Amino acid sequence: MKNLLILMAFLGLTLSAQAQVAVVVNKNVAESSLTKETVKKIFELNQLRWGNGDKIAVFDMKGDGPSKDKFYEALGVSVSDLRKIWMRMQLTGEAKAPKGVKSDAEVIQQVSTTPGAIGFVMADQATDAVKVVLTLP
Protein backbone atom coordinates (compact mmCIF):
# COMPACT_ATOMS: atom_id res chain seq x y z
CA MET A 1 0.00 0.00 0.00
CA LYS A 2 2.82 2.36 0.96
CA ASN A 3 4.63 1.57 -2.31
CA LEU A 4 1.43 2.26 -4.26
CA LEU A 5 1.09 5.68 -2.64
CA ILE A 6 4.71 6.52 -3.43
CA LEU A 7 4.19 5.40 -7.02
CA MET A 8 1.03 7.51 -7.34
CA ALA A 9 2.77 10.54 -5.87
CA PHE A 10 5.68 10.07 -8.28
CA LEU A 11 3.36 9.72 -11.25
CA GLY A 12 1.45 12.81 -10.15
CA LEU A 13 4.63 14.85 -9.92
CA THR A 14 5.80 13.63 -13.30
CA LEU A 15 2.47 14.41 -14.97
CA SER A 16 2.44 17.84 -13.32
CA ALA A 17 5.94 18.64 -14.63
CA GLN A 18 4.99 17.46 -18.10
CA ALA A 19 1.89 19.61 -18.12
CA GLN A 20 3.73 22.81 -17.32
CA VAL A 21 4.60 25.41 -19.91
CA ALA A 22 7.82 27.38 -19.68
CA VAL A 23 8.08 30.95 -20.94
CA VAL A 24 11.58 31.32 -22.36
CA VAL A 25 13.59 34.34 -23.44
CA ASN A 26 16.88 34.98 -25.15
CA LYS A 27 19.77 34.81 -22.69
CA ASN A 28 20.68 38.44 -23.42
CA VAL A 29 17.36 39.67 -22.00
CA ALA A 30 18.11 41.34 -18.68
CA GLU A 31 14.87 40.27 -16.96
CA SER A 32 15.38 37.11 -14.91
CA SER A 33 11.69 36.50 -14.21
CA LEU A 34 8.35 37.73 -15.50
CA THR A 35 4.86 37.76 -14.04
CA LYS A 36 1.91 36.21 -15.86
CA GLU A 37 0.47 39.72 -16.32
CA THR A 38 3.65 40.92 -18.02
CA VAL A 39 3.73 37.91 -20.33
CA LYS A 40 0.08 38.60 -21.21
CA LYS A 41 0.95 42.24 -21.99
CA ILE A 42 3.79 41.11 -24.22
CA PHE A 43 1.70 38.61 -26.18
CA GLU A 44 -1.14 41.13 -26.53
CA LEU A 45 1.50 43.52 -27.93
CA ASN A 46 0.76 46.06 -25.19
CA GLN A 47 4.42 45.89 -24.16
CA LEU A 48 6.81 46.06 -27.11
CA ARG A 49 10.11 46.67 -25.27
CA TRP A 50 12.11 45.21 -22.42
CA GLY A 51 12.98 47.29 -19.38
CA ASN A 52 16.25 48.48 -20.97
CA GLY A 53 14.44 49.73 -24.10
CA ASP A 54 15.35 46.82 -26.39
CA LYS A 55 12.61 45.59 -28.71
CA ILE A 56 10.78 42.37 -27.89
CA ALA A 57 10.52 39.71 -30.62
CA VAL A 58 7.55 37.42 -29.93
CA PHE A 59 7.37 33.83 -31.18
CA ASP A 60 4.10 31.94 -31.35
CA MET A 61 3.39 28.30 -32.15
CA LYS A 62 1.83 27.59 -35.57
CA GLY A 63 -1.29 25.43 -35.59
CA ASP A 64 -2.44 23.62 -32.48
CA GLY A 65 -0.29 21.93 -29.91
CA PRO A 66 -0.25 21.07 -26.21
CA SER A 67 2.04 23.94 -25.26
CA LYS A 68 -0.04 26.46 -27.21
CA ASP A 69 -3.34 25.33 -25.71
CA LYS A 70 -1.96 25.32 -22.17
CA PHE A 71 -0.11 28.62 -22.59
CA TYR A 72 -3.08 30.66 -23.78
CA GLU A 73 -5.41 28.94 -21.35
CA ALA A 74 -3.08 29.86 -18.49
CA LEU A 75 -2.92 33.48 -19.70
CA GLY A 76 -6.73 33.60 -19.93
CA VAL A 77 -6.85 34.79 -23.55
CA SER A 78 -8.42 33.19 -26.60
CA VAL A 79 -6.43 32.57 -29.75
CA SER A 80 -9.10 34.23 -31.90
CA ASP A 81 -8.99 37.41 -29.79
CA LEU A 82 -5.20 37.47 -29.97
CA ARG A 83 -5.30 37.00 -33.75
CA LYS A 84 -7.49 40.10 -34.04
CA ILE A 85 -5.09 42.11 -31.89
CA TRP A 86 -2.04 40.93 -33.85
CA MET A 87 -3.68 41.55 -37.20
CA ARG A 88 -4.81 45.03 -36.19
CA MET A 89 -1.29 45.92 -35.06
CA GLN A 90 0.21 44.40 -38.21
CA LEU A 91 -2.21 46.03 -40.66
CA THR A 92 -1.96 49.47 -39.08
CA GLY A 93 1.84 49.42 -39.02
CA GLU A 94 2.03 49.55 -35.23
CA ALA A 95 3.95 46.32 -34.70
CA LYS A 96 4.95 43.03 -36.27
CA ALA A 97 2.69 40.07 -35.65
CA PRO A 98 4.45 37.32 -33.68
CA LYS A 99 6.40 34.96 -35.88
CA GLY A 100 4.96 31.46 -36.03
CA VAL A 101 7.20 28.43 -35.53
CA LYS A 102 6.35 24.77 -35.84
CA SER A 103 7.74 23.01 -32.78
CA ASP A 104 9.19 23.42 -29.31
CA ALA A 105 12.63 22.71 -30.76
CA GLU A 106 12.22 25.53 -33.25
CA VAL A 107 11.08 27.88 -30.48
CA ILE A 108 14.27 27.10 -28.56
CA GLN A 109 16.36 27.57 -31.70
CA GLN A 110 14.72 30.90 -32.67
CA VAL A 111 14.58 32.35 -29.15
CA SER A 112 18.20 31.42 -28.46
CA THR A 113 19.44 33.16 -31.64
CA THR A 114 17.13 36.22 -31.78
CA PRO A 115 18.02 39.18 -29.53
CA GLY A 116 15.10 40.22 -27.30
CA ALA A 117 13.11 37.09 -28.17
CA ILE A 118 10.39 35.45 -26.08
CA GLY A 119 8.43 32.23 -26.67
CA PHE A 120 6.92 29.28 -24.86
CA VAL A 121 7.55 25.53 -24.79
CA MET A 122 6.52 22.53 -22.73
CA ALA A 123 8.59 22.81 -19.55
CA ASP A 124 10.44 19.56 -20.15
CA GLN A 125 11.59 20.84 -23.55
CA ALA A 126 13.39 23.94 -22.23
CA THR A 127 17.18 23.76 -22.59
CA ASP A 128 20.19 25.73 -21.38
CA ALA A 129 20.22 27.65 -24.68
CA VAL A 130 17.41 29.87 -23.35
CA LYS A 131 16.41 31.42 -20.06
CA VAL A 132 13.18 30.29 -18.35
CA VAL A 133 11.47 33.36 -16.87
CA LEU A 134 8.10 31.90 -15.90
CA THR A 135 6.54 28.48 -15.53
CA LEU A 136 2.80 28.21 -16.03
CA PRO A 137 0.74 25.32 -14.62
Place this chain on the structure above:
Amino acid sequence: MQVKKSILMLTAALLVGSLSAQEPLEVSGFFQARTSYTSGKSSLVATVPTPNGNMDMTLLDSDGSYTTGDLQQMNLLFRKELNQNFTAWVNLEFLNTFSTERDWGAINLEEAWVRYSRSSRFAVKVGLVVPTFNYFNEVKNRMPLIPYISRPLLYEPTLRDIFPVEDFIPERALIQGYGKVPVGKGYFSYAAYLGKAETSYWASNSDEVDGGLNSSDTTNFFLVGGRVGLEVDHLNAGVSATFDKDNQQPTLGEDVNRIRIGADAQVNFSKIFGEGEIIIVKESPEANVDLNKMFYYATLGVNLSESAFVYGNYSELKDNYIDFLISGLQGFLLGAGYRPTYSVVLKAQYSRSWSKGDFDLFVPQLGGEVPASIDLDYNSFSVAVSVLF
Protein backbone atom coordinates in the same frame (compact mmCIF):
# COMPACT_ATOMS: atom_id res chain seq x y z
CA MET B 1 42.20 68.72 -48.24
CA GLN B 2 43.05 66.23 -45.53
CA VAL B 3 40.24 67.60 -43.36
CA LYS B 4 37.76 67.34 -46.26
CA LYS B 5 38.82 63.75 -46.87
CA SER B 6 38.41 62.90 -43.19
CA ILE B 7 34.94 64.48 -43.09
CA LEU B 8 33.98 62.57 -46.22
CA MET B 9 35.20 59.28 -44.74
CA LEU B 10 33.47 59.99 -41.45
CA THR B 11 30.21 60.83 -43.26
CA ALA B 12 30.46 57.64 -45.33
CA ALA B 13 31.17 55.59 -42.20
CA LEU B 14 28.17 57.14 -40.39
CA LEU B 15 25.94 56.53 -43.40
CA VAL B 16 27.01 52.90 -43.69
CA GLY B 17 26.62 52.49 -39.94
CA SER B 18 23.17 54.06 -40.07
CA LEU B 19 22.06 51.88 -42.97
CA SER B 20 23.37 48.72 -41.40
CA ALA B 21 21.51 49.59 -38.19
CA GLN B 22 18.22 49.63 -40.08
CA GLU B 23 15.95 46.63 -40.27
CA PRO B 24 15.15 45.30 -43.76
CA LEU B 25 12.13 46.69 -45.61
CA GLU B 26 9.07 44.55 -44.88
CA VAL B 27 6.62 44.27 -47.76
CA SER B 28 3.23 42.76 -47.08
CA GLY B 29 -0.35 43.33 -48.10
CA PHE B 30 -3.80 41.91 -48.46
CA PHE B 31 -6.62 41.60 -50.94
CA GLN B 32 -10.27 40.67 -50.97
CA ALA B 33 -11.96 39.15 -54.02
CA ARG B 34 -15.74 38.81 -54.04
CA THR B 35 -18.69 37.67 -56.08
CA SER B 36 -22.11 39.08 -55.41
CA TYR B 37 -25.69 38.95 -56.62
CA THR B 38 -27.70 42.10 -56.06
CA SER B 39 -31.36 42.78 -56.68
CA GLY B 40 -33.67 45.59 -55.71
CA LYS B 41 -35.89 48.49 -56.61
CA SER B 42 -35.98 52.22 -56.19
CA SER B 43 -38.76 54.68 -56.78
CA LEU B 44 -39.29 58.38 -56.23
CA VAL B 45 -42.78 59.84 -56.58
CA ALA B 46 -43.61 63.55 -56.26
CA THR B 47 -47.07 65.04 -55.86
CA VAL B 48 -47.22 68.09 -58.13
CA PRO B 49 -50.02 70.65 -58.44
CA THR B 50 -51.76 70.84 -61.82
CA PRO B 51 -54.77 72.86 -63.04
CA ASN B 52 -56.81 69.69 -62.50
CA GLY B 53 -55.55 69.15 -58.97
CA ASN B 54 -52.59 67.31 -57.50
CA MET B 55 -51.04 64.55 -59.56
CA ASP B 56 -48.47 61.89 -58.62
CA MET B 57 -45.45 62.07 -60.90
CA THR B 58 -42.95 59.20 -60.95
CA LEU B 59 -39.44 60.67 -61.15
CA LEU B 60 -37.57 57.42 -60.68
CA ASP B 61 -38.70 53.84 -61.03
CA SER B 62 -36.19 51.09 -61.51
CA ASP B 63 -35.74 47.52 -60.47
CA GLY B 64 -33.49 44.74 -61.56
CA SER B 65 -30.66 42.50 -60.57
CA TYR B 66 -27.06 41.82 -61.50
CA THR B 67 -24.24 39.48 -60.65
CA THR B 68 -20.70 40.71 -60.39
CA GLY B 69 -17.27 39.55 -59.34
CA ASP B 70 -14.17 41.62 -58.80
CA LEU B 71 -11.03 42.16 -56.84
CA GLN B 72 -12.76 44.46 -54.39
CA GLN B 73 -9.58 45.76 -52.84
CA MET B 74 -5.84 45.15 -52.66
CA ASN B 75 -3.41 46.96 -50.41
CA LEU B 76 0.37 46.94 -50.51
CA LEU B 77 1.99 47.71 -47.17
CA PHE B 78 5.60 48.81 -46.72
CA ARG B 79 7.13 49.00 -43.26
CA LYS B 80 10.66 49.80 -42.27
CA GLU B 81 12.10 50.19 -38.81
CA LEU B 82 14.57 53.01 -39.33
CA ASN B 83 16.07 52.55 -35.87
CA GLN B 84 14.92 51.72 -32.35
CA ASN B 85 12.52 54.67 -32.26
CA PHE B 86 11.53 55.53 -35.84
CA THR B 87 9.30 53.47 -38.16
CA ALA B 88 8.19 54.38 -41.69
CA TRP B 89 4.93 53.05 -43.16
CA VAL B 90 3.29 53.32 -46.59
CA ASN B 91 -0.13 51.92 -47.51
CA LEU B 92 -1.14 51.84 -51.19
CA GLU B 93 -4.72 50.87 -51.96
CA PHE B 94 -6.05 49.50 -55.26
CA LEU B 95 -9.83 49.34 -55.67
CA ASN B 96 -12.20 47.41 -57.95
CA THR B 97 -9.79 45.40 -60.12
CA PHE B 98 -7.69 48.48 -60.82
CA SER B 99 -6.55 48.86 -64.42
CA THR B 100 -5.48 52.06 -66.16
CA GLU B 101 -5.67 50.27 -69.50
CA ARG B 102 -9.37 49.56 -69.07
CA ASP B 103 -10.13 52.58 -66.91
CA TRP B 104 -11.29 50.49 -63.95
CA GLY B 105 -11.08 51.19 -60.28
CA ALA B 106 -8.81 53.57 -58.44
CA ILE B 107 -5.51 53.71 -56.63
CA ASN B 108 -5.09 55.72 -53.44
CA LEU B 109 -2.12 56.59 -51.30
CA GLU B 110 -3.93 55.80 -48.05
CA GLU B 111 -1.09 56.35 -45.62
CA ALA B 112 2.54 57.44 -45.62
CA TRP B 113 3.97 58.36 -42.26
CA VAL B 114 6.97 58.15 -40.01
CA ARG B 115 6.42 57.32 -36.35
CA TYR B 116 8.54 58.19 -33.38
CA SER B 117 7.95 56.04 -30.35
CA ARG B 118 9.94 55.28 -27.22
CA SER B 119 7.20 53.31 -25.49
CA SER B 120 3.55 52.44 -25.92
CA ARG B 121 2.75 55.38 -23.63
CA PHE B 122 3.51 57.92 -26.34
CA ALA B 123 4.06 57.91 -30.07
CA VAL B 124 3.73 60.50 -32.79
CA LYS B 125 3.01 59.91 -36.48
CA VAL B 126 3.77 62.56 -39.09
CA GLY B 127 2.79 62.45 -42.76
CA LEU B 128 -0.41 61.19 -44.29
CA VAL B 129 -2.27 59.59 -41.40
CA VAL B 130 -5.70 57.95 -41.02
CA PRO B 131 -6.76 59.64 -37.78
CA THR B 132 -8.19 57.86 -34.76
CA PHE B 133 -11.91 58.57 -34.64
CA ASN B 134 -14.01 55.96 -32.88
CA TYR B 135 -12.76 52.40 -33.33
CA PHE B 136 -13.61 51.59 -36.92
CA ASN B 137 -12.18 54.51 -38.90
CA GLU B 138 -8.58 53.25 -38.78
CA VAL B 139 -9.47 49.65 -39.68
CA LYS B 140 -12.40 50.14 -42.05
CA ASN B 141 -10.32 49.09 -45.07
CA ARG B 142 -8.27 46.27 -43.43
CA MET B 143 -10.35 43.53 -44.98
CA PRO B 144 -8.76 40.40 -43.40
CA LEU B 145 -9.32 41.95 -39.97
CA ILE B 146 -12.98 42.89 -40.31
CA PRO B 147 -15.70 40.26 -40.73
CA TYR B 148 -17.63 42.11 -43.42
CA ILE B 149 -17.70 41.93 -47.22
CA SER B 150 -19.91 45.01 -47.56
CA ARG B 151 -19.31 47.24 -44.56
CA PRO B 152 -21.81 49.11 -42.34
CA LEU B 153 -23.41 51.88 -44.45
CA LEU B 154 -21.09 54.80 -43.75
CA TYR B 155 -17.96 52.74 -44.36
CA GLU B 156 -19.06 51.04 -47.58
CA PRO B 157 -17.14 52.67 -50.47
CA THR B 158 -19.76 51.74 -53.07
CA LEU B 159 -22.19 54.12 -51.30
CA ARG B 160 -19.82 57.10 -51.35
CA ASP B 161 -21.76 58.72 -54.19
CA ILE B 162 -24.97 58.75 -52.13
CA PHE B 163 -23.75 60.71 -49.11
CA PRO B 164 -20.62 62.71 -48.21
CA VAL B 165 -18.53 60.33 -46.10
CA GLU B 166 -16.04 63.03 -45.14
CA ASP B 167 -18.84 64.96 -43.43
CA PHE B 168 -19.17 62.11 -40.91
CA ILE B 169 -15.56 61.04 -40.32
CA PRO B 170 -12.16 62.68 -40.62
CA GLU B 171 -10.29 60.94 -43.43
CA ARG B 172 -6.83 62.48 -43.28
CA ALA B 173 -4.55 64.03 -40.68
CA LEU B 174 -1.03 65.36 -40.91
CA ILE B 175 0.19 64.66 -37.40
CA GLN B 176 -1.14 62.48 -34.59
CA GLY B 177 0.13 61.93 -31.07
CA TYR B 178 -1.22 58.87 -29.27
CA GLY B 179 -0.52 56.28 -26.65
CA LYS B 180 -1.72 53.91 -23.95
CA VAL B 181 -1.17 54.40 -20.24
CA PRO B 182 -1.72 51.55 -17.77
CA VAL B 183 -4.46 52.34 -15.26
CA GLY B 184 -5.25 49.67 -12.69
CA LYS B 185 -6.00 46.47 -14.59
CA GLY B 186 -6.59 48.28 -17.87
CA TYR B 187 -5.33 51.05 -20.08
CA PHE B 188 -6.25 54.64 -20.74
CA SER B 189 -5.74 55.34 -24.44
CA TYR B 190 -5.60 58.72 -26.14
CA ALA B 191 -5.03 60.27 -29.55
CA ALA B 192 -4.92 63.89 -30.71
CA TYR B 193 -4.39 65.08 -34.26
CA LEU B 194 -4.20 68.03 -36.60
CA GLY B 195 -4.97 67.96 -40.32
CA LYS B 196 -5.88 70.02 -43.33
CA ALA B 197 -9.46 71.04 -44.10
CA GLU B 198 -11.77 68.37 -45.56
CA THR B 199 -10.73 67.01 -48.96
CA SER B 200 -13.38 68.93 -50.90
CA TYR B 201 -11.24 72.03 -50.21
CA TRP B 202 -8.19 70.41 -51.79
CA ALA B 203 -7.35 71.34 -55.38
CA SER B 204 -7.79 68.51 -57.86
CA ASN B 205 -5.89 67.89 -61.09
CA SER B 206 -8.49 69.85 -63.04
CA ASP B 207 -8.37 72.91 -60.77
CA GLU B 208 -6.16 75.82 -61.68
CA VAL B 209 -3.99 76.67 -58.72
CA ASP B 210 -1.16 79.17 -58.56
CA GLY B 211 2.08 77.33 -59.00
CA GLY B 212 0.35 74.35 -60.57
CA LEU B 213 0.18 72.45 -57.30
CA ASN B 214 -2.49 69.82 -56.80
CA SER B 215 -3.97 68.50 -53.56
CA SER B 216 -3.07 71.86 -52.02
CA ASP B 217 -5.46 73.31 -49.45
CA THR B 218 -5.52 77.10 -49.55
CA THR B 219 -7.83 77.60 -46.56
CA ASN B 220 -6.57 78.96 -43.28
CA PHE B 221 -8.36 76.51 -41.04
CA PHE B 222 -7.52 73.03 -39.85
CA LEU B 223 -9.02 69.83 -38.62
CA VAL B 224 -8.44 69.28 -34.89
CA GLY B 225 -9.59 66.10 -33.21
CA GLY B 226 -8.96 63.19 -30.93
CA ARG B 227 -10.19 60.24 -28.96
CA VAL B 228 -9.93 59.09 -25.36
CA GLY B 229 -10.72 55.56 -24.36
CA LEU B 230 -10.52 52.89 -21.72
CA GLU B 231 -9.58 49.24 -22.18
CA VAL B 232 -10.49 46.96 -19.33
CA ASP B 233 -10.47 43.18 -19.65
CA HIS B 234 -12.97 42.39 -22.40
CA LEU B 235 -14.20 45.93 -23.00
CA ASN B 236 -12.74 48.77 -25.06
CA ALA B 237 -14.74 51.99 -25.18
CA GLY B 238 -14.06 55.58 -26.07
CA VAL B 239 -15.33 58.97 -27.13
CA SER B 240 -14.09 61.04 -30.04
CA ALA B 241 -14.52 64.58 -31.31
CA THR B 242 -13.31 66.76 -34.17
CA PHE B 243 -13.59 70.44 -34.94
CA ASP B 244 -13.30 71.74 -38.52
CA LYS B 245 -15.31 73.37 -41.28
CA ASP B 246 -17.67 71.91 -43.86
CA ASN B 247 -17.19 73.16 -47.41
CA GLN B 248 -20.60 74.62 -48.27
CA GLN B 249 -19.18 77.29 -50.58
CA PRO B 250 -20.77 75.74 -53.71
CA THR B 251 -24.24 75.50 -52.13
CA LEU B 252 -24.55 78.07 -49.32
CA GLY B 253 -21.52 80.27 -50.04
CA GLU B 254 -19.99 79.72 -46.61
CA ASP B 255 -17.54 77.62 -44.61
CA VAL B 256 -19.67 76.07 -41.91
CA ASN B 257 -18.34 75.28 -38.44
CA ARG B 258 -18.68 71.58 -37.79
CA ILE B 259 -18.33 69.38 -34.71
CA ARG B 260 -18.29 65.61 -35.00
CA ILE B 261 -18.89 63.68 -31.79
CA GLY B 262 -18.45 59.93 -31.62
CA ALA B 263 -18.69 57.12 -29.11
CA ASP B 264 -17.60 53.52 -29.65
CA ALA B 265 -17.41 50.24 -27.77
CA GLN B 266 -16.08 46.77 -28.48
CA VAL B 267 -16.57 43.73 -26.34
CA ASN B 268 -15.06 40.25 -26.48
CA PHE B 269 -16.45 37.96 -23.86
CA SER B 270 -16.11 34.22 -24.05
CA LYS B 271 -17.35 33.35 -27.56
CA ILE B 272 -19.36 36.52 -28.00
CA PHE B 273 -17.98 39.57 -29.78
CA GLY B 274 -19.68 42.87 -30.40
CA GLU B 275 -18.90 46.36 -31.48
CA GLY B 276 -20.82 49.53 -32.09
CA GLU B 277 -20.47 53.22 -32.56
CA ILE B 278 -22.44 56.39 -32.96
CA ILE B 279 -21.47 59.58 -34.78
CA ILE B 280 -23.34 62.84 -34.41
CA VAL B 281 -22.44 65.75 -36.70
CA LYS B 282 -23.49 69.24 -35.61
CA GLU B 283 -23.10 72.12 -38.04
CA SER B 284 -23.93 75.77 -37.51
CA PRO B 285 -24.50 77.53 -40.84
CA GLU B 286 -25.48 81.18 -41.09
CA ALA B 287 -28.09 80.18 -43.67
CA ASN B 288 -31.37 78.81 -42.33
CA VAL B 289 -30.73 75.16 -43.21
CA ASP B 290 -30.24 72.02 -41.17
CA LEU B 291 -26.94 70.28 -41.97
CA ASN B 292 -26.89 67.92 -38.99
CA LYS B 293 -26.24 64.23 -39.52
CA MET B 294 -26.16 61.00 -37.55
CA PHE B 295 -24.87 57.49 -38.02
CA TYR B 296 -24.71 54.43 -35.83
CA TYR B 297 -24.03 50.73 -36.17
CA ALA B 298 -24.03 47.69 -33.93
CA THR B 299 -22.56 44.26 -34.58
CA LEU B 300 -23.05 41.14 -32.52
CA GLY B 301 -21.24 37.92 -33.34
CA VAL B 302 -20.28 34.50 -32.04
CA ASN B 303 -17.00 32.68 -32.46
CA LEU B 304 -18.23 29.17 -33.21
CA SER B 305 -14.65 27.94 -32.88
CA GLU B 306 -11.15 29.48 -33.08
CA SER B 307 -11.63 29.56 -36.87
CA ALA B 308 -15.33 30.13 -37.57
CA PHE B 309 -17.64 33.02 -36.76
CA VAL B 310 -21.11 34.37 -37.51
CA TYR B 311 -22.43 37.90 -37.01
CA GLY B 312 -25.30 40.27 -37.57
CA ASN B 313 -25.06 44.02 -38.05
CA TYR B 314 -27.55 46.88 -38.16
CA SER B 315 -26.68 50.41 -39.20
CA GLU B 316 -28.59 53.61 -39.87
CA LEU B 317 -27.58 56.90 -41.40
CA LYS B 318 -29.46 60.20 -41.47
CA ASP B 319 -28.56 63.44 -43.17
CA ASN B 320 -30.97 66.32 -42.68
CA TYR B 321 -29.61 68.16 -45.72
CA ILE B 322 -30.11 65.35 -48.25
CA ASP B 323 -33.80 64.97 -49.01
CA PHE B 324 -34.04 61.23 -49.25
CA LEU B 325 -31.77 60.67 -46.20
CA ILE B 326 -33.89 62.74 -43.80
CA SER B 327 -35.97 59.69 -42.99
CA GLY B 328 -32.78 57.61 -42.87
CA LEU B 329 -31.05 54.85 -44.76
CA GLN B 330 -31.00 51.51 -42.97
CA GLY B 331 -28.67 48.60 -43.49
CA PHE B 332 -28.63 45.01 -42.26
CA LEU B 333 -25.83 42.48 -42.61
CA LEU B 334 -25.81 38.81 -41.76
CA GLY B 335 -22.59 36.95 -42.36
CA ALA B 336 -20.26 34.11 -41.56
CA GLY B 337 -16.58 33.49 -41.95
CA TYR B 338 -13.99 30.77 -41.67
CA ARG B 339 -10.23 31.13 -41.19
CA PRO B 340 -8.39 28.02 -42.40
CA THR B 341 -5.16 29.82 -41.46
CA TYR B 342 -4.19 33.14 -39.89
CA SER B 343 -3.77 34.64 -43.37
CA VAL B 344 -6.93 33.50 -45.17
CA VAL B 345 -10.58 34.28 -44.41
CA LEU B 346 -13.49 32.85 -46.37
CA LYS B 347 -16.57 35.05 -46.01
CA ALA B 348 -20.25 34.89 -46.92
CA GLN B 349 -22.74 37.67 -46.36
CA TYR B 350 -26.32 38.70 -46.93
CA SER B 351 -26.92 42.43 -46.94
CA ARG B 352 -29.99 44.58 -47.24
CA SER B 353 -30.21 48.35 -47.40
CA TRP B 354 -33.42 50.27 -47.55
CA SER B 355 -34.99 53.69 -47.18
CA LYS B 356 -38.62 54.61 -47.15
CA GLY B 357 -40.01 58.00 -46.29
CA ASP B 358 -41.69 61.26 -47.20
CA PHE B 359 -39.96 64.57 -47.67
CA ASP B 360 -40.34 67.92 -49.43
CA LEU B 361 -38.66 67.93 -52.81
CA PHE B 362 -37.47 71.20 -54.31
CA VAL B 363 -38.54 71.49 -57.96
CA PRO B 364 -36.69 74.29 -59.79
CA GLN B 365 -39.37 74.54 -62.49
CA LEU B 366 -42.00 75.27 -59.85
CA GLY B 367 -39.69 77.43 -57.77
CA GLY B 368 -40.82 75.62 -54.63
CA GLU B 369 -41.15 72.34 -52.78
CA VAL B 370 -43.65 69.56 -53.35
CA PRO B 371 -44.37 66.47 -51.25
CA ALA B 372 -42.46 63.41 -52.40
CA SER B 373 -41.90 59.87 -51.24
CA ILE B 374 -38.97 57.54 -51.74
CA ASP B 375 -38.80 53.77 -51.56
CA LEU B 376 -35.43 52.00 -51.94
CA ASP B 377 -34.80 48.36 -51.14
CA TYR B 378 -31.74 46.37 -52.22
CA ASN B 379 -30.64 42.87 -51.28
CA SER B 380 -27.29 41.30 -51.95
CA PHE B 381 -25.67 37.91 -51.45
CA SER B 382 -21.87 37.85 -51.51
CA VAL B 383 -19.01 35.45 -51.02
CA ALA B 384 -15.42 36.57 -50.71
CA VAL B 385 -11.92 35.48 -49.88
CA SER B 386 -9.66 37.79 -47.94
CA VAL B 387 -5.94 37.04 -48.00
CA LEU B 388 -3.07 38.50 -46.03
CA PHE B 389 0.31 38.06 -47.66
